[in-house]
Amino acid sequence: MHSVESFGTHDGPGIRMVVFLQGCKLKCLYCHNPxxxxxxxxxxxxxxxxxxxxxxxxxxxxxxxxVTVSGGEPLLQSKELFHFFQRLKEEDIHTNIDTNGRVLNNFTKELLDNYADLVMLDIKHMREDGYQMLTGQKNKETTFNFAKHREASGKPMWLRYVLIPGITNTPELLHEMGNYFKDYKTIEKIEIQPYHKLGIHKWESLGWEYQLKDARENTQEEIEEAVKILGNYFKEVKVN
Incomplete structure (x- = not known):
């Protein structure tokens, strides 16, 4: 485990205890918790x-x-999470997983089908080349297979998406994402996160080069345009 935050207000519905687990197979260029x-x-x-x-x-x-479990990537510890969520449900506590959708083993499937009241799924990029550039890993389809499994479970899901000017916030990509998910019944909302550089000092303290230093932040007009486009496809669009 990395840390625990009390009174989280941006990690799912209501006030939440957020458990950050250590470890992730992706190395997203914009990660603010490297x-x-x-x-x-x-x-x-x-x-x-x-x-x-x-x-x-x-x-x-x-x-x-x-309770929300985040990371890193929490589902790397899906076996332990399975037991944790079992106990939380026994105590009638709402459970949520914030994930990039890279892990879909038997423990994960059991969590998704029976113990996770909500899943917040990070969509990194709609295309393979963009996905590899942003995350350092191949095969974006693992995330979409994860989404399909959650949809089949009939349980609620939120999407999360970081808007990076010129990289993820083009109208073509936003429409592509909307069209891909438009028939999903379990998606309650999509949360968009305007790009920021608040994590740069953490990269530097680790001795890592932050490769998006030249990327700019979104203009208000770009954010409004993204909300407008995604509003054609999703029940609710929230800007974090």
Whole structure:
């Protein structure tokens, strides 16, 4: 585990306890938590201690809040997550996974079908060349296969998408994404994240070169145009 945040308000519905797990197979150029990428870092933390911490927060969760597991990529630890979410459901606590959709093993499928009340799925890029450039890995289809499995489960899903000028925020790509997902019944909303450089200092502290320093931030007009385009395809478009 990397860290725990209490009172998260941008990691799913309501007020949430956010558990950040260590390790990710992607190395996204815009990652604002690069310290969670190394799969050999982090600390072991007893599941029951985390469950107890969540129980202690139930009065703050209210009707909509709960626990979100993020990262890094939390589903690299899907076997342990399976037991964690089982216990949270026993305590009637809402569960959410923030994921890039690269892991779809049997434990993940069980989580998606029976224990994850919500999944927030990061869509990195709609095309293979763009996906490889942004993430350093091949085969964008793993994410879309993950989305198909979640859709088949009938359980709620949110999409997340980072708007990078000239890279991911072109009208063609936005329409492409909308057309791909327009018939999905489980997608409640899409959250778009305007590009920012808040994580650069973390890259530098790790001794890594931040390759998007020349990318600019979105103009208000670009953000509004993205919202307008995506509004043709999704029930709700939220700007984070």
């Amino acid at each position: 310290d969670t990428i190394n799969t050999h870092g982090g600390e072991e933390y007893p599941i029951e201690s985390l469950v107890q911490r969540a129980i202690n927060m139930k009065s703050y969760f209210g009707r909509f809040g709960g």
